[in-house]
Amino acid sequence: MEFNVLIGGEAGQGAFSVELELTEILTRLNYYFFATKNYMSRVRGGHNFHMIRIADHPVHALRGGQWDMVIALDAEAESRHKQNIRDKGIYLAPASAREIEKEARDRFRDVRAANNILVGIVLSVIGVSRQILAEAAKPENLEHLTAGLEFAQRWNLAETCPVSPKAVCPCKLDGNQAIALGAIIGGCQFMAGYPMTPATSIMHYFATAAQRMPVHFEQAEDEISAINMALGASYAGIRSMTATSGGGFALMQEGVSLSGMTETPIVIAVSQRPGPATGLPTRTEQGDLNFVLQAGHGEFPRIIFAPGSIDETIMLAAKSFELADRYQIPVFLLTDQYLADSVQLTDEKIPAAAQSREHLIFDNTYRRYRLTADGISPLTCPGLSDALVKVDSDEHDEEGKITEDLTLRTRMVEKRRGKGERLLIDAVPPALYGYKDAGTVIICWGSNKLIVKEAQEMLAREGIETAVLHFGQVYPLTADMIAPWGLASKKLICVENNAEGQFASLMKRELGLDATHRLLKYNGECFTVEELYQNIKQLLSGRS
């Protein structure tokens, strides 16, 4: 059983608060759910809507298709979404919302109580009783939620779409929270950034964390400064990161190159939104893969991760810091608005201990860029001994002194390339779901993982056997990573949230694999399960 509800209205009307409160109490009540939002780049007015899928099994994507319930806070929401309610579905019109608001004002002397009354109505629809609610709700919300149950009784909505709570000890996070959490687990103690949707909440989470633990967030004057600050902090011995979106990342590029040349470890989270230029600030796209791949002048190694779930985001964010340190390179976390704004549950055990950088002590013969067999020079920071730490953005000698000795230049290029070879052994292989021997493999990367995975499961229920291969590491790509799956002889369908099929092209270039079919979406919205299921089915039946 599952229950899909949409709540829409103007920015500032409370739909977001309803989402927050509802997901909060659903987590407390052990319901499986998935929530995401579609909002405009404005503070008041416009039209935003929030979509919550509640189920008796794990769900990690929007189902698509019709809604079981629509709550329209204004006429715009009514005109857009009412027609998408399923037969016998529930509709709360703006008039009902006003009635609830009146109750909130008259009975509780607080309009904001209306949000929790609405939450109470939804809870009643899925079968939450007064008793269960009383056990789980925060005391300050209980009265308002209970008023919601009463409304639902009066309007004959109680228990009309019952869903059982089956989650065990769930934990709720959105994608950006997972990045901040993963970073802190990875030992990151410094973030500098300049606000930009959809990356801002990574900074917000980090700044909140900084009030309670030994980490620091600094708001920079621009993105150029942000990445340079993070590099400064990293040089000083602290694991550091910065976060931004495409436009801000454009300004950071020189810093990426600087990290490459000075071999200063850094993690850069790039949360994509549709471009070019300012694009659609609050919508989603996977359009910056090529950009991140090429960013920064000159040649130097890098790693790009593109996690597809909450667990994977935490895991890869933490791992990024370890790898950035080990190889002294920039490591990217390439996500998007869809992942940033989606709230999901995780049952996985989240690691509790933070990692940290090891600080080695050297004597005064220390050379920051000592030439070694694998290109990795010993890393340390200033102030620990009389070993001076000298780093230079110019080509440099082993000591870190500016040089124009071209023989040395060649050796330094080879040293940096050597690290690029070496880091291949740490490559995170793609994950395969579904039928591993199927003739059709659906390829995806980043945030599309769980949408594609569920579409594959729908197909399987109809006897259509496919496999899904999700890349959490999108660069570098190596033959070893895909060796187990015999992809060369299979029909490959690449699913991407962009117009050019950037990952398909990268696969072609790096692995010689041809994805003969590309399913691309670039209107600023994520895929839904239903949509992918239909598209893939059509493709496979040859009617495309």
Add this chain to the structure above:
Amino acid sequence: MNGRGDMAWCPGCGNFAIRDVLEEVLKELPIPAQNVVFTSGIGQAAKMPHYLHVNYFNGLHGRSLPVAAGIKLARPDLTVIAYSGDGCMYGEGGNHFIHTIRRRLDITILTSNNQVYALTKGQSSPTSDPAVKNALDPQGNQNIPLNPVLLAVTMGAPFVARGFAGDHDHLKELIKEAILFKGTALLDILQPCVSFNKINTYQWYRQRVFKMEKPLTDRCEAMKTADLWGDKIPIGIIYLNKEAESREGKELFRQQATENDIAGLLDMTCVMMR
């Protein structure tokens, strides 16, 4: 090292004199060399740390200050000195200059101000005098110069000074005071460039500089003095505000988030649209 090895400067360059002063200061400071970090950008001046016995992060053109801020925030125990030329500090890095002052960190900003882009062979810089001619300004510089000292006083920097490469002892005192001052200190150093600035020469400066008797503590008065340029150029500490509080970085090094800290992160809600 005793610096006069392989240095990329022209014979007679004002930077040699500044380097010698810096070397002496660093030896005399009550701070071990291992705790001193220079950051620099790109330019002739920005090569300075290569010729000193210090830690350094010689980054990109214009970015000595953000790197310095990052280091100081991460490691309050380190003495952080940003060193670059006028083009780097006030042109490419002009925005950082303004905002670094706002940040109130205990950082020393030293600029070799030769009023020219020397490394790129003689173009106008933000501090070039009006009407100077060069390859990219064949008609003469059309812009009015930026006065870094006046700008810093206006921004509320608590220690604002100007030095002259041609006055060793005076410069030495200034650099020492700037480094030991707790808070953001700007020391703009008049540095003759013998190759590309044939106007603002040692002699030109010598005829014009006069020493401040004592630092001004009134900001309006300091602005008036800072505004002087041309026939009379003040050197010394122009503005000093000992009361200004600098911002302390947090203790981060070798500290760690605990298991409890991490568990607490799972309860955070972020009530904002991105």
